[in-house]
Amino acid sequence: MTYDRSVSAGDPPPPIPGARLLFSLDAAIAYLNHGAFGAVPIGVQRAQRRLRDEAERNPMAFFRAPALTDRIVHTRRHLAQFLGADPEGSALVPNTTAGVSLVLQSVRLRPGDEVLLTDHGYGANALATRRQCRRDGATARTVALPVDAGDDEVVARIRGALRPGRTRLLVVDQITSPTAKVLPVREIATAARAHDIPVLVDAAHVPGMLPVDVDRIGADFWVGNLHKWGYAPRGTALLVVAPPWRRRMEPLVVSWEQDAGFPLNVEFQGTLDYTSWLAAPTGLFTLRTLGVEAVRRHNAALAAYGQRVVGAALGLAPADLPDPGAAEASMRVLPLPSGIGTTYAEAHAVRQRIADKLATEVAVNAWGGRGWLRLSAQVYNQAEEYESLAQHLPALLNDLR
Incomplete structure (x- = not known):
């Protein structure tokens, strides 16, 4: 043909x-697959390279507190402002899947609880959910959404699948990975909130692609990658947590900022390569320049x-x-x-x-x-x-x- x-x-x-x-x-x-791993602009690559050169000239000076943590906080504030999120309730994480695992661990499921997913969810997050459920004696359940369903039908199907008193967490994508479908997460969060069911929004593709005001969505947890449509180096994402949950957030790995609490206890991970985060504002600068x-x-x-x-x-x-x-x-x-x-x-x-x-x-x-x-x-x-x-x-x- x-x-x-x-x-x-x-x-x-x-x-x-x-x-x-x-x-x-x-x-x-x-x-034609920017949605998978993104593509880092040359100027952002150079910014990260300069940061790595700085670290190698004097690693002690680069990693010394509070200089490094101050730079992390400054970067976090910059990214959170772009996304309409509270910087004090946000934490830099390596990617969306890391943020999802962190939330699953911190929610503290109990035997008999369930986590509700949709059949449009990202596969790795479904695996993480099922693993956490196995560990805690909870169950994972999936609600089916037709690929051509409108917003009202999506909300109605999810609302109908909620089990008040048993559904401990609802995980929903803002933009689905396998079907590229934008879901009405604000309306979904409202439906779940009526039954006091926490909502985790997987927004891996949102930063840079869609206009977003995270705090207005009303989700308990929201996490999105900056290294896809936000032109940041890979390994840059922002996890946003609603006030009632912040003191309950525990990092996947404990390091020296543990006593500082969220978000620094999540962000500081010893000898992690922080240059991807510190170069992320250059990615947003590139986006704004265009x-x-x-x-x-x-x-x-x-x-x-x-x-x-x-x-x-x-x-x-x-x-x-x-x-x-x-x-x-x-x-x-x-x-x-x-x-x-x-x-x-x-x-x-x-x-x-x-x-x-x-x-x-x-x-x-x-x-x-x-x-x-x-x-x-x-x-x-x-x-x-x-x-x-x-x-x-x-x-x-x-x-x-």
């Missing part, structure tokens, strides 16, 4: 001038264009293309042909084949008994990369039948 530009259903957005030159990605690879709203509009429009182009090449009608539910969503999914990528191992193999044969990095996930292709869009991407994928993907998938 040959890609026909006439089926693209609209023009792609114009590129942001000079944005592609800010990244060191291999020009021979179409990197224009936060301009970047969001560009990325969302390009992701939608890519979804339409590739979907048309696979014979999908517009109605078959899931709507992420937010205008700024910079990830889009589309279903693969029946029987392709329906298990974790098969999805991984399809993704690797696309990378090897088409020099294109995408995400492929198995969800709901079907394989799903997830496309991301970032300022370094071009419309031609999606068009090339559309031209060559059908033949590759036909070979897998």
Whole structure:
């Protein structure tokens, strides 16, 4: 099948001038999977390198208290302000999954308790939840949400799945990883709060992609990565905790700031490489320099264009293309042909084949008994990369039948 530009259903957005030159990605690879590990701008890489050089010139001076902890606090305040979060109730953590594990440990489940998940949740967080439940004698339960469910249906299904007196924690994604669906977390938190059920929001993809005011969501816990859409070095995330829980938060590893309490007892971990955190404000500076709203509009429009182009090449009608539910969503999914990528191992193999044969990095996930292709869009991407994928993907998938 040959890609026909006439089926693209609209023009792609114009590129942001000079944005592609800010990244060191291999020009021979179409990197359409920013949502996986992000991509660090060159200026941010250099900022982190300078910090590492500083540490190696005199490690004692770099790690000495209170100089290092003061720098950590300053960075935390900067990131929290960007996200609309209380800096005193926020802690820097390595990634969202680390923050989720920290919350699961600190909630202190008891035998008979349950943690409620959705079937759109990130796999590693589901594993962490089940492990903690096994340790504490609790159970993990999953509520199913249709991929095309609107906000009202999502809230109604989750509300109906809550078991007051038994559900000890609700874990919900703000942007789902396998289905790129934006969930109405503020309304979900309100529904759970009516039954005094704490809510943990996995917001791994939110910082930088969506406008957010964390404190207004009303969740008990919220954690998001800055190293995806916020241009920070990898290993940078912010965990935000509501006031009633802060004194109960315990780090996964105890170090010298334990007596300081949350958040420093979580943040200070001895000889951890703190340079990713300290360089994170440079990432936000890069985002602001490009224009936060301009970047969001560009990325969302390009992701939608890519979804339409590739979907048309696979014979999908517009109605078959899931709507992420937010205008700024910079990830889009589309279903693969029946029987392709329906298990974790098969999805991984399809993704690797696309990378090897088409020099294109995408995400492929198995969800709901079907394989799903997830496309991301970032300022370094071009419309031609999606068009090339559309031209060559059908033949590759036909070979897998």
